Each structure stands twice: as structure tokens, then as C-alpha cells.
Amino acid sequence: MAQRPVTINPTKPGGIAVGLVLALTLGTLGAVAWRADWGCGLGAADWAAVRFTVTQALVSAGLSCLLAIPVARALARRRFWGRSVLVTLLGAPFLLPVIVAVLGLLAVFGRNGILNDALGALGLPEVSIYGFHGVVLAHVFFNLPLVTRLILQGWLSIPAERFRLAASLDAPVGRLLERPMLRTVLPPAFLIVFLICLTSFAVALTLGGGPRATTVELAIYQALRFDFDLGRAAMLASIQFGLCSIAAALAWRMTAVDGFGAGLDRSVDRWDGSRWGDAVVIALVATFLLVPLIMVIVRGVPGLLELPADILRAALRSVTIAIISAALCIGLTLALALRGGRIVGLVGVLPLASSSLVVGTGLFLLVYPIVNPAKLALVVTALVNAVLALPFALRSVAPAVDKITSDYARLGAILDMSTWVWTTRVILPRLRRPLGFAAGLAAALSMGDLGVIALFAGDAQETLPLAMYRLMGAYRMDAAAGAALVLLVLSFALFWICDRGGRVDADL
Amino acid sequence: MMKPIILTTVAGLCMATAATAETPVLTVMTYDSFTSEWGPGPAVEAAFEDTCACDLQFVGAGDGAALLARLQLEGPRTEADVVLGLDTNLTAAARVTGLFAPHGVTADLALPIAWDDAEFLPFDWGYFAFVGNAGADAPTSLRALADSDIKVVIQDPRSSTPGLGLLMWVKAAYGDDAGQIWADLADNIVTVTPGWSEAYGLFLEGEADAALSYTTSPAYHLIAEEDDSKVAWAFDEGHYMQVEVAGKVASTDVPELADQFLAFMVGDVFQTIIPTTNWMYPATTTVDGLPEGFDTLITPAKALLMSPEDALAARPAALDEWRNALSQ
């Protein structure tokens, strides 16, 4: 290729970031494997778990992506009162601690839930949420909003001029603009959701109805905590990694390169599509997402009164870790996005395939001989949370960086811009929207973390989710619901604050 | 003339500060709900520090199974001096690690079964039971439950100690017929949760008629919430016990203090704290007896408990049976 790629993006920080992520994902797996006493291999039950895991992940991801398309289309087209709130709320289900969201879903779809009450009142037979379909439903609840947002960002990246052109030609927007855009946005989105569902644990078991719904993550949990069979845990985690790599490779082959050209930061006006169709879609999605959330809030409010005073300190601790984690995540994301390349693509997806249990255990093994883990709890938790949020942040930031580079790198080069000037004066200002989203996501995900902190924190370092679980374990369900509400509100507030910086479009 | 006075004063000060700087620390690793604000932890800490001239520090490590895993992760270098909160399903595996030393405490225990274990000393116990709503249909045996249409929620024996308890319960009561019971129970089970909190939460939300819990759960609702709507179902086959134990870590740097704590643990002060904080029966008979409300609890006719070694040996086969029966 004689065409010389323009390289004014800084690549060194990216190299460091790659090393860090590899150490925290594969390195910790290695630490666990090293410590293991290698006994026998995996049994038939384990392979059944793998099969179930893959199947439910595929179906969940497929359904999430499919259903997100009309929702994103409707949201991209319509302006209505409360739209920006709805778009931000789309982030909510993903940010909830799993058990909270599951109870919310059950309040709607469970045996004793609203839906069955309504069906009973109408004389119809009740529906059971427990089973494979329940698992898929919960996964769609968690991930549909995420995919919707990713596709929405895709819509916004199509320049306004193209829509005007299509409208003036009376051309079908779907074929002309939507499909190419989806071909770039959907495969990575599918991959992310697939991997989230792959490593699912509590949802699959609670709603799956029984041991048939065992996932690899549960098997890892069991191996680590009940059997202390580190070898089996390491092997299962390796299988998870293997599945991740295969899925990532497949997703890449399907991702087309974006060829849209730059818009001029104007808003998107459109003249296609039916008002009523869109309204129905938006209403359905809003209901599906919001009612369980409302149930969580309704259950939580009475519990607020029963919260112990400690909750405030736990909340403060959680928020501090979340902010540090978001900052670390942004740094890592930028470094990786600027470096670009296939390695970064793979590294950006690895944390999704890691079992946070294995990461936590591996880190613990690495740290314990050197220093008391409790001393490092804050930093380690923030770092691991930053790495675990990395894939989502990258999915938001990397395409934007690619776009900026492909549009303006030549201009920057011919103007003799140094790497530093390019990054600070061109890349960063134009990344406000995706960076805000990424920071918000990282902060909120960190708030809900329960995995690593449990291993590292002493008693004096309780975070909010840990406090919530302890309340649950002590029969204090109402107080736990209150704590869940506080967690939800705080996570959401952090997300909103960060996201507001670049939510839909500054012009709107 | 001044010099000796100054020297003695300085020496005295040094010794005093040295003495206060050297308050021994006893580290007790236990499960999270023990150390929480409404668990036994705070009261135990206050009471023990009164008698020991030491600093008692708790380290919370999840639940019982997580406790053992954490200990194994840390190995002999662990800072824990006492591990409190394992149950009999875990003691065999714990013994094998070689991390525990004999406790050497003899106590007048009040368990329904005879206790003879050199490394592990019980501090409380309870019976597993299905807890349902008062006034609803209550089956009188596992068999009756399996034959009925009643819906229950249970925990996964692969990730939860009560789940494992139920597994052992069915095994102890039915032996080789356990698989058949599980097959019959399959249609009664709404779902299987990873832990106790989720299952009990689902039950309280009305998703099932009962959840697997302890005979002492209704006591919590009665005493703490003045709510008498929950009852435990008494089963004819007997109920499986959960005996929670503590052990002294072999590599402890304060062995006398650890011994002192274990003795304190089976003493009256500690045992009186247990019922309304940990919601289990105390391991010894306390001077004041049980709190009011505990007398309303069911007392099973038969107490089932497999020895730790038998439980460990039976587990893999029992798990397979369970998994096969429920996967149909």
C-alpha cells in the first residue's frame, strides 16, 4: 500500500493501556491457574453449562439487537416532550445491580406480578417467567436499552445533508442510509451483548428455574468458592475467553467500514416514517423499561426510613470509587482508541469475557504476598471496575475517534499539528458526546460492583451494594430495598451528570 | 542526683507506651452478616474486649462457603486467628487444609446430637425448614410436599449453604430413594436461586408459597417486626441441622488469646447475644433461657445430621441426582 496512513494520533499511551488490560484479564487468569492443583478435567455437567450459556447468550443478543432497531429509528426521528429524559433513562436498566432489577422484573412478570394479576382479572391463564424465556426476557431488559443507544449514536453520526438528500429524492432512507449504518453499528453491539449474557450468573439461575439453566459463570463461582478447585475455575474461564475470541472474530468480519463523511455538527431533521408507528414503539419500550424500575422505586421508598446511618458512609465510598474509576476508564479508553488497530479491538473486548470472580481471585493471589489487600481495596476496585467498563466505553468512543481521524487527520497533518495539539484541540472537543456517555457508564457500573470489592475490602470499607447484600442476608428486605433505591438514584445521578455533557446533541 | 530520676521516668514512660502500643490483636474471620450492625458482631466485640485487654477485629468474607475459600486463598500466611462461621458441610474440607489446630475446649453443649470434634467448636445451630405463610396449606413431610401442588423456591446447592443443607436433608432422610423424591419435587420448585437472600426475597414477594430457610426465621418476623404471619413447616422425616462452628487457626500468632476467645464463645455472655442477632439457637443452655417468641417455633421430632466426612463423600453423587432430577 503506497497510501501512507496519517499517524498523528499518539500511540504510546495505548501500548501501556493494552499491557494493563492484558495483565488484569489474562494475567489474573494465569495467577489462578498457577496456584491450581490440576485435577481431572471438565465433566458432562460443565459442557451442558457451556451449551446452555452460549444458546441463551445468542438468543438474548439477537433479540436485543433486533428489537432495538425500530426503537432507535423511532427515537432518532421524533422530537417529543421528555425525549431526552427517556434517552438518558435508557441507561438505567444496565446500571442496576442484577438482583434489584430481577426483583423489579418479577414484580411485573412474576407469579405474583402485575401482568399475572391483569391476566387473572381477564380470566386468562397465568404466564410463568421462569425458564429459558425468562432468562432471555431479563437479558433483553438489561441490554435492549444499551443497543438502542448505540444505534441511536449511529443515527446521529449520519450527516444531516444525507437525510436532506434522501428526502429530496424521495428515496427510501432504510435501504440507503440505515442499512449501511447498521452494518457498522450492529455487529459490535451484538458482540457486546453476547458477551454480557455469556458471563451472566444470577439472572440465568434465578429466572432459569433450575440447574438446566446453569451458566459457565455459575460453574466458576462454584469451583472457586465451594470446591476451591482453582484448576477447574481456570479452565472454565479459559473456555469463556475462547468463546469471546471466536465471537469477536466473527463480529469483525461483519463490520463494514464507515463511509459517511463529516457532517457539520448540525441537528438531524427527517421527513420519513409514520408518526403513529413510532409512537407505539416508543410507548411500548418505555413501558417495558420503566414499569419494573418504577416497581423498584415503589418498593424502595418505605425502606428508606429503615436504613442504618452507615449507609451514608457506604454511599460516599461508592461514589468516590466510582469517580476514580470513571477517570481511569476514560484515560484507558482514550489511549486505546487513539492507538487503534486490531489488537485494541480484541483487548477492548477481553474484559467482557473475563469472569470478575476470576479477576478478583487472581488479583488477590497476586497482591496478597506483597501487601495486605485491604490497604489497596480502593485503588484495586477502581482499577478493575475501570477495566470492566472499558468495552462499553470503547464501543462508544472508538468509532468517534476513527471518524474524526478519517475526516480531519489530513487537515491536521498538513497544518503541521503536533500529536499533543491534535489530541487536545481536535480529538477531545469532538469527543464530548461519547466521552460523557462513557464516563457516566463507567461511574454507574462501578457503583453497582459487587465482585472485586468483596474480596478486598475489610469491614471498614463497605460499599453501597455490599451494604445492600448484607441487609438482605440479615432478613432486612425492606431496608435492602431502600438501599437499592439509593443505589439506583446515585448511579443514575452520576450517569446523568457525566452524560449531560454530550447527551444527544448540544444543538438540541 | 537528677540523672537516675530522669532515667527512671523516661524508662517508665517508654514501658508504658510500649505496653499500650502492644495491645494484642485478635483477628476473627467470619461471614458478613455476623459482623453487620444488627448481627452479633458489635455486642460480641464489646463484651470480649472488656475481659481480654485486647483489640478484637472482625474480617467479613461473604458467606460460609466464601469464608473457607478465602482462608484457602490466604493459606498459612493468613492473619486470621480464629475462623467463625463454617458449618458441618464444610468442616471436612476445612480439616483437610491442615490450617486448623485443636481447640482444646470442653463445653457443656446443648445440641440435639452428640458433638465430638477436636478442631471445631459449635457456637450456634438451627434446623433447616420450609417457611411459608400462616394459614395456608402446610405439608407435613417432604413426601407430602412432593405429592402436592405447593410452590416453593430453593437455593442452589452448588453456591449456597442452605441449598447444600437441603440436598443433605433429602439424602439423609431417603438415602437411595433421594433421586425419586427430587424427581417428584421438580414440579413444586418454582426456581433455584444462587443464595439464601434471593430465595427468601422471592418468597416474601409472593413468588412462591414457601422458601427453604430455618425454623428460626419466623422468630425474626415475630420479634423484630411484630409480624406473626410466617410459620415453618414441620416434617415427619425430621429436619436437617445446620451447626455453625469456629476453629483456631494453626498459624495464629496469639494462640492463648484465640483459646480465650473460643472459651468465651461457649460462655453465657456470647451465647445470650446469639438468638436475637443471628437468629439461631445457642449452642449451650443460657442462664436466661431463650427469648420470648422462640417458644412459638416448631421443634422437629427428629434431628438429622450427617458426619462431616460422610457429607463430603456423599456430595458429588447427591449433586448428580439433584441435577438430573431437576433437569428433566
Added chain:
Amino acid sequence: MLICEKLELTQGTFQLSADVRFAEQAITAVIGPSGAGKSTLLLAIAGFFAAQTGRVLLNDVSFMSAVPGKRPVSMLFQDNNLFPHLSIFENVGLGLRSDGKLNVADQKSVLSVLDRVGLKDMADRKPGALSGGQQSRVALARLLLADRPVVLLDEPFAALGPSLKDEMLDLMQEMLVKDAGATVLMVTHDPADAQRVADHVAWVADGVVHAPRPAAAIFADPSAGLRNYLGKMG
């Protein structure tokens, strides 16, 4: 004088040879059929396309080893010539200093060149608020300020209407050649552009960049290929 010395550009099946000299302080129009490599030639001179062999010299100094920003070359592309998130003032200022840190004297220069193109009042606006013609003028202003000896234009005015395009070409000729004395290479699809402002014309076809000939002469007596091309354009 800008010299392409035995320049060979290849990429896959594409191949272009250039062994030509471009007159200084003059506009040379680069014309030819689609795919002939007109833009590629400019990219190679600018440093965005690596030549197989050969070199490019300005006043007998080769700048092949320099990165695009360090070459004595300014370039306008077909689009994306302005940063949409920076003001007009800042965009033009980049012509003076790539980090945008302008001292008082620099700021005065920016304002004066904006005044020259009649956009001084718009200095604080962003490109999105300007029309296509105005954006082109801003880009020209930056070129003027950057004051580099070689200016490469890859059809930057193609999207403007005919009269606006002519206006831009005239402005460009006045500012860059008459005032600044730059060597301008201009790729165009419209021979009328060449006839309007070009001093010389370089015909690119069949894998060769032919030596530039004076505009009047080439249009009076075109080669066979050029005649064919012009005939098609009617």
C-alpha cells in the same frame, strides 16, 4: 521551481509517472480523465502518498523525507478544510501556528487577512454558520496567512455554483499568485476553470503526467487525447 524528478506512483494496478517542472508564481491546472491520478499526484507532492521512486524538489532541495506538515506545501482538499468546532478566527490562526497560540501581532495578521476576504465580522462564528462560498474564502485566507511556496488545490470549489466558483478562482489568483507569489497546482474537472485562471496546463492521462504547456497554446492546439477529452466536455 517545483520539480517532479522521475516520480513513479503505483498502487495495485494504478500507475503514474511524472517527470515535469511546474512554473513558479503561476497557476498550473492539472486536468485529465477520471482515475488518471490527478489527485494522487497532488497527494504525492504533499506527502500523503509514498512514491515508488523519484523525488520532488523545490528550488533544488528535495523534501521527500519530510512529513506533510513540514513540507513547504499547503493543500486544500475537496472537503473538510475547516474544523467545524473551531471559530473562523481559530481556523485561520492555524495557518500561522499549529497550536493556535497567537500573540498580539499574530492576531492582527489574522484579522487583517479576514478583512481581505471580507469576513472580518464573522470571525467568531463557526463554519457551520457560513455559506459554502464563505467557507471557501476562510480556507483561502488561511492559505494566504500560511504563506507557503507551493499551494495544492484538489477541486476545493467544486461544490459551489458557477459564478461563485469563478469568483473564488479569481480571488485565489489574486491572493496567492499575484500577492504571495506561490506556485499553485490546481486539479479541475472543468476546462473552463483552466481557461479562466491557469497560466499552464498539465495533461494527465495514460499513466503519464505530461509536461505543462502554456494554457493558451494547449487549448489552441490540443493533443489527440486532450482533444477527445475536451470534445466530451463539449
